[in-house]
Amino acid sequence: MKEQPVLVDTRGRVGVITLNRPQQLNALNDALMDALGDALLRFDSDEAIGAIVITGSTKAFAAGADIAAMADWRYMDVYQSDFITRNWETIRRVRKPVIAAVAGFAMGGGCELALACDIIIAAESAKFALPEIKLAMVPGAGGTQRLPRAIGKAKAMDMCLSARMLDALEADRYGLISRVVPHERLLDETLALAGKIAGYSLPALMAIKESVNRSWESSLSEGIGFERRQLHARFASEDAHEGMKAFLSKRTPVFEHR
Numbered sequence: 001m002k003e004q005p006v007l008v009d010t011r012g013r014v015g016v017i018t019l020n021r022p023q024q025l026n027a028l029n030d031a032l033m034d035a036l037g038d039a040l041l042r043f044d045s046d047e048a049i050g051a052i053v054i055t056g057s058t059k060a061f062a063a064g065a066d067i068a069a070m071a072d073w074r075y076m077d078v079y080q081s082d083f084i085t086r087n088w089e090t091i092r093r094v095r096k097p098v099i100a101a102v103a104g105f106a107m108g109g110g111c112e113l114a115l116a117c118d119i120i121i122a123a124e125s126a127k128f129a130l131p132e133i134k135l136a137m138v139p140g141a142g143g144t145q146r147l148p149r150a151i152g153k154a155k156a157m158d159m160c161l162s163a164r165m166l167d168a169l170e171a172d173r174y175g176l177i178s179r180v181v182p183h184e185r186l187l188d189e190t191l192a193l194a195g196k197i198a199g200y201s202l203p204a205l206m207a208i209k210e211s212v213n214r215s216w217e218s219s220l221s222e223g224i225g226f227e228r229r230q231l232h233a234r235f236a237s238e239d240a241h242e243g244m245k246a247f248l249s250k251r252t253p254v255f256e257h258r
């Protein structure tokens with residue numbers, strides 16, 4: 001039977017997507033990226049799902065774009081197939097929280113995929129690099145844009161120009177990731193976090209995600225204005241009234257995700 005490039009599973013309100021090309025260290029080819037995009041959009045439109053986890057194997061989250069697939073491509077191949085935009089950008093359309101659970105190598109496009117997620121949980125074994133320069137390539141899936149926003153220009157330039165690899169503790173210190181956990185606890189800790197997030201009111205989560213992302217792309221006053229509208233809109237939410245009333249009557253809120 002043909003191997004599936006991604007495996008899809010659900011744990012309560014959490015959708016779990018596992019990159020599944022272990023022999024190639026989850027190198028990202030078109031089939032994998034198309035399947036990842038499909039799985040993300042399916043979970044995003046599934047009312048029973050409140051958060052999404054993307055993970056890889058114990059050795060690699062993903063070692064980058066598939067070099068074997070790319071080696072013979074020419075300009076017209078990538079231009080006409082709309083390489084990157086066609087399937088790499090799908091993750092930007094997802095409105096629910098997406099958490100990357102990273103063990104082992106997150107390199108090149110694999111590091112960029114993690115950077116496109118909302119939260120990155122790294123095992124102590126995680127290693128992050130944008131080594132495209134070694135191939136005379138450039139990070140082309142958002143690396144030169146998201147990395148400096150995440151860790152600042154000085155560290156980002158160092159990583160992009162020298163191919164410097166960061167271990168999990170360095171990545172944590174520089175703000176590239178959200179948390180470091182023991183290697184063997186990666187999935188349990190990530191699923192616990194994702195489950196907790198998925199239990200909150202989904203429209204509130206979506207509003208927060210949209211608002212934080214807006215902070216990357218707007219001036220402070222535009223961002224504050226956008227946030228204000230999100231705040232006002234909360235008063236149209238049944239969950240917000242339930243959350244506040246439950247607090248006042250010292251009971252656990254029951255959210256209907258409305």
Ligand code: CO8
Pocket residue numbers: 023024025027028063064065066067068084088105107108109110131132135137138139140141
């Ligand atoms: N593409 C294709 N195959 C890969 C890749 C990859 N990115 N990475 C590893 N593999 C394959 C190896 O060729 C090897 O295959 P085989 O067993 O058939 O020889 C297998 O996976 C295991 O790899 P190694 O034997 O090399 O394992 P090591 O533990 O010795 O080394 C490393 C692990 C350090 C991760 C090493 O494999 C490595 O350096 N890989 C390449 C990393 C890299 O350069 N990534 C950037 C790729 S370019 C990129 O992402 C461009 C992004 C820009 C646009 C984004 C969309 C494409």
